[in-house]
Each structure stands twice: as C-alpha cells, then as structure tokens.
Amino acid sequence: MEVFKDFFDHPYNYQVEPFRMIGNTYYVGNQYVGCFLIDSGDGLILIDTAMPCFTYQLFESIRKVGYDPRDIKLILLSHAHYDHIGAARIVKEYTGAKMYIGREELPVLTEKKEYILTEGHEYADFDVDGFYQEEQPIRLGNVVIRTLFTPGHTEGTYSFIFEQTEDGKVYQCGLMGGIGVVTMLDEILEQRPLPLHLRQDYIHSLERLKTIPVDVVIPSHPDQIDLFSIKSQHGENPYIDTERWQKLLDKWIARMQDVIRTSKFTPEQPQ
Numbered sequence: 001m002e003v004f005k006d007f008f009d010h011p012y013n014y015q016v017e018p019f020r021m022i023g024n025t026y027y028v029g030n031q032y033v034g035c036f037l038i039d040s041g042d043g044l045i046l047i048d049t050a051m052p053c054f055t056y057q058l059f060e061s062i063r064k065v066g067y068d069p070r071d072i073k074l075i076l077l078s079h080a081h082y083d084h085i086g087a088a089r090i091v092k093e094y095t096g097a098k099m100y101i102g103r104e105e106l107p108v109l110t111e112k113k114e115y116i117l118t119e120g121h122e123y124a125d126f127d128v129d130g131f132y133q134e135e136q137p138i139r140l141g142n143v144v145i146r147t148l149f150t151p152g153h154t155e156g157t158y159s160f161i162f163e164q165t166e167d168g169k170v171y172q173c174g175l176m177g178g179i180g181v182v183t184m185l186d187e188i189l190e191q192r193p194l195p196l197h198l199r200q201d202y203i204h205s206l207e208r209l210k211t212i213p214v215d216v217v218i219p220s221h222p223d224q225i226d227l228f229s230i231k232s233q234h235g236e237n238p239y240i241d242t243e244r245w246q247k248l249l250d251k252w253i254a255r256m257q258d259v260i261r262t263s264k265f266t267p268e269q270p271q
C-alpha cells in the first residue's frame with residue numbers, strides 16, 4: 001500500500017498553519033506527520049524532520065512562528081521510519097544541527113535500509129552525532145528532554161518527556177515515539193521479518209509510559225489526538241489535559257492486545 005505518493009505529488013494539500021502548543025513548543029509539521037520545534041533559549045530543538053517533499057513547508061512553518069531554521073542546534077529523531085526521518089539529511093545540512101537517534105536503529109540506517117519503508121521515494125543517508133541514553137537527558141539552554149527506550153513500533157523507538165512553562169506553571173509534555181501497531185501485524189512481521197517479541201515490547205513500553213504523568217500530549221502523528229480539532233474551553237490552553245496521555249496509551253495497548261488475540265502466532269511459538 002502506498003501512503004506517501006500523494007504527499008510527493010501534492011505536498012501543498014497537506015500544509016498546516018504552524019502554531020504554539022505549550023510554552024516554547026510549536027507544531028511545525030504537516031497534516032500527516034508531526035514535527036515539533038522547541039525554543040530552548042539557547043538555540044532550537046527539532047523533533048523529527050518529516051519527508052523531503054515537506055522540507056520547504058517545514059522551514060516556512062518555522063519562520064512563520066518567528067524563528068530561523070538555521071538556529072536549530074539539535075534534531076531528535078523518534079524512530080527510523082521514512083515519514084519521520086526522510087528529510088533528516090537535508091535538514092541537517094541546512095542547519096548544521098547535531099542529530100540524535102536510538103542506537104538500536106543503527107542497523108536499519110546502515111544495513112537493513114528496506115526497514116525505513118521509503119516506498120521507493122528519495123532518501124539520503126545522514127551522519128548521526130549521538131545516541132540517546134536514558135540516564136543522560138538531552139540538554140540545551142533551559143530545556144531538558146528525557147529520552148526513554150520504548151521499542152515495539154520499531155526496535156529502536158524512543159519517546160521524549162520534557163517540561164514547559166506557561167503562565168508561571170510547569171507542565172510535563174510527552175511524545176510517544178512510535179505508536180502504530182501496523183508494523184507488528186502477522187503479515188508484516190513475516191515479510192520483513194521482525195521478531196514477535198516486539199508486540200510484548202510494545203505493551204511493556206506503553207505500560208511504562210503510563211506511569212509517567214503527562215499534562216500535554218505531543219503527538220508524533222496529529223491524528224493520535226485529533227490535534228487540529230482540539231478546541232479551547234474556558235480560554236484555557238486546550239492542549240493541557242491530564243487524562244489525554246493515559247487514554248491514548250490505553251487505547252493503543254488495547255489495539256495491540258487485539259493484534260495478539262487474533263494472531264496466528266502464539267508468543268511461545270517461534271516464527
């Protein structure tokens with residue numbers, strides 16, 4: 001199934017006006033995939049780069065919210081799928097930023113590139129400057145980002161937890177790095193092939209994320225929380241919702257349990 005073709009044919013149809021979500025964190029992605037800009041007070045952090053067909057939109061969005069893309073100092077990649085890292089090389093070249101990804105994705109970036117799932121679209125390799133370490137958060141300016149190893153969607157998916165301040169209050173933001181379960185369906189695991197234990201890894205990852213209180217869900221794809229239709233109530237920032245994170249994770253744990261329940265594989269049975 002081709003998901004990306006129309007993005008390349010008509011990228012302008014997927015444009016989104018960028019907007020501030022919370023504190024100094026901005027949505028600069030498109031309709032399909034999220035990109036997030038954080039002003040650290042000492043340079044910008046970009047989470048995920050989207051695909052090359054959207055790079056001009058990404059830069060334009062960053063400028064529209066008042067920043068210069070060349071001030072991006074760090075690029076944090078959630079996982080090695082094309083929709084999130086497709087433009088990594090070009091964004092890195094333009095900005096000179098340091099690029100981080102999970103160490104567990106390295107085999108995909110070097111040897112098993114078919115797992116990047118480019119659907120045949122242009123893709124350029126990029127140099128990685130650092131790997132996430134759970135015990136060593138990413139720091140820039142006044143921003144500290146905890147990076148948590150949350151495999152499942154891919155073998156090296158990482159999630160990000162960071163604080164932002166708004167109106168004098170501190171809010172915890174959470175981005176689950178890869179939430180879709182399609183990559184773990186029977187036929188996909190067989191085709192690629194990928195280990196069956198990713199399903200249990202996925203549930204474990206989401207259960208672990210559930211133990212972290214999150215006030216603002218930062219969605220790696222906007223449809224995870226209907227990002228564009230969330231409306232303000234009583235003039236409050238509509239993205240602040242202390243229950244949204246738990247609901248999102250519970251929904252996807254249930255989806256994975258359905259995948260496991262209807263699977264022809266049992267956990268004990270090797271593929």
Ligand SMILES: [Zn+2]
Nearest residue numbers: 079081153178
């Ligand atoms: Zn993905």
